[in-house]
Amino acid sequence: MKGDWSGGRDSGLVLALADALGRETRRSWRIMEVCGGQTHAFMRFGLGDILPTGLELIHGPGCPVCVTSVGAIDAVIGLAARPEVTVCTFGDMLRVPGTRGDLLTAKARGGDVRIYYSPMQALEWARTEPGREVMVFAVGFETTAPSYALLLDRAMREGVHNLSVLSALVLVPPVLRHLWKDGSRSRVEGLLAPGHVCAVTGFEEYEALAREIRIPVAVTGFEPVELMSGLLACVRLMERGESGVVNAYPRVVQREGNRRARALLEDVFRVERRYLRGIGWIESGGWGLSETHARFDAQERFGLDLCHAAADVQCISGRILQGLAKPLECPVFGTACTPERPLGPTMVSSEGACAAYYRYGVPGGRS
Numbered sequence: 300m301k302g303d304w305s306g307g308r309d310s311g312l313v314l315a316l317a318d319a320l321g322r323e324t325r326r327s328w329r330i331m332e333v334c335g336g337q338t339h340a341f342m343r344f345g346l347g348d349i350l351p352t353g354l355e356l357i358h359g360p361g362c363p364v365c366v367t368s369v370g371a372i373d374a375v376i377g378l379a380a381r382p383e384v385t386v387c388t389f390g391d392m393l394r395v396p397g398t399r400g401d402l403l404t405a406k407a408r409g410g411d412v413r414i415y416y417s418p419m420q421a422l423e424w425a426r427t428e429p430g431r432e433v434m435v436f437a438v439g440f441e442t443t444a445p446s447y448a449l450l451l452d453r454a455m456r457e458g459v460h461n462l463s464v465l466s467a468l469v470l471v472p473p474v475l476r477h478l479w480k481d482g483s484r485s486r487v488e489g490l491l492a493p494g495h496v497c498a499v500t501g502f503e504e505y506e507a508l509a510r511e512i513r514i515p516v517a518v519t520g521f522e523p524v525e526l527m528s529g530l531l532a533c534v535r536l537m538e539r540g541e542s543g544v545v546n547a548y549p550r551v552v553q554r555e556g557n558r559r560a561r562a563l564l565e566d567v568f569r570v571e572r573r574y575l576r577g578i579g580w581i582e583s584g585g586w587g588l589s590e591t592h593a594r595f596d597a598q599e600r601f602g603l604d605l606c607h608a609a610a611d612v613q614c615i616s617g618r619i620l621q622g623l624a625k626p627l628e629c630p631v632f633g634t635a636c637t638p639e640r641p642l643g644p645t646m647v648s649s650e651g652a653c654a655a656y657y658r659y660g661v662p663g664g665r666s
């Protein structure tokens with residue numbers, strides 16, 4: 300085991316959970332940790348080394364930077380070349396390659412590309428620079444969406460006119476449904492659902508998903524104790540041959556989620572199709588701007604035509620995000636592709652599986 304062990308990192312408790320997993324895992328199981336943050340936590344704390352031999356972790360699609368479409372990145376790079384436009388987004392997005400380079404290169408060419416730590420900073424830029432068009436590249440899952448909803452709500456109330464949003468926001472359950480139709484069914488027997496997503500949305504939709512695809516789901520946090528508790532809860536359901544949802548993250552997640560955040564999201568956004576990099580179109584897979592907030596839609600304002608046809612030539616990140624391959628199966632992992640010179644999104648993002656393997660190594664050679 301690696302890292303600092305206290306609280307949710309109590310080593311005694313983690314080892315006790317590992318013992319219980321060892322006793323209760325009677326056959327081989329494959330469990331998908333949906334969120335890239337969970338992948339990194341498993342590897343950062345070396346938890347793969349203490350799992351029973353038969354328990355295999357499959358990495359899931361939960362990296363918003365990784366699934367953001369090349370078409371959206373290209374469109375934003377195009378906007379960054381316009382002298383009146385300020386493009387702003389989270390720092391991870393700057394090095395994700397599109398077909399015309401990346402946003403870091405666009406910035407080096409003189410584009411006004413800014414990084415924020417909270418989307419609300421964009422509102423401040425729009426207020427203080429009324430002569431500029433401030434365009435927010437909104438990337439994230441249900442976890443991040445409330446911060447964009449708050450931004451749009453505030454901009455609407457203040458009557459801000461020079462702010463717009465290109466939404467690449469993604470909804471997790473439709474993506475999981477899609478993966479099941481598309482091949483993951485044969486590889487994954489249990490799911491660790493992302494606890495931070497469920498903190499916003501609750502887990503009623505995961506209950507419906509568990510019924511539909513007949514699979515056990517454990518809502519799981521990100522600390523070692525929470526991850527091991529989630530695995531144990533999932534294994535117990537699998538060993539009993541049951542599906543359904545167990546909330547293994549009760550200190551943060553309630554079944555109905557955060558009602559205020561959900562109400563705001565429903566007001567500001569509407570559900571729409573979303574194209575995911577390496578995966579394809581997902582019905583009802585994203586949030587676009589609702590009719591009431593349509594005047595902030597960057598796609599409309601700038602007449603953006605997102606071309607989703609382009610794909611990475613060598614990169615297998617699409618297969619990795621679908622749980623169909625692991626980073627070491629990529630022939631250029633760690634050679635032509637490194638965090639310093641990434642060829643694909645799963646090596647760029649702080650939540651990407653390739654970045655996790657590169658940074659932490661492969662626990663027991665099997666995680």
Ligand code: SF4
Nearest residue numbers: 614615629636643653
């Ligand atoms: S190692 Fe690089 S090229 Fe290979 S799958 Fe990962 S990001 Fe793509």
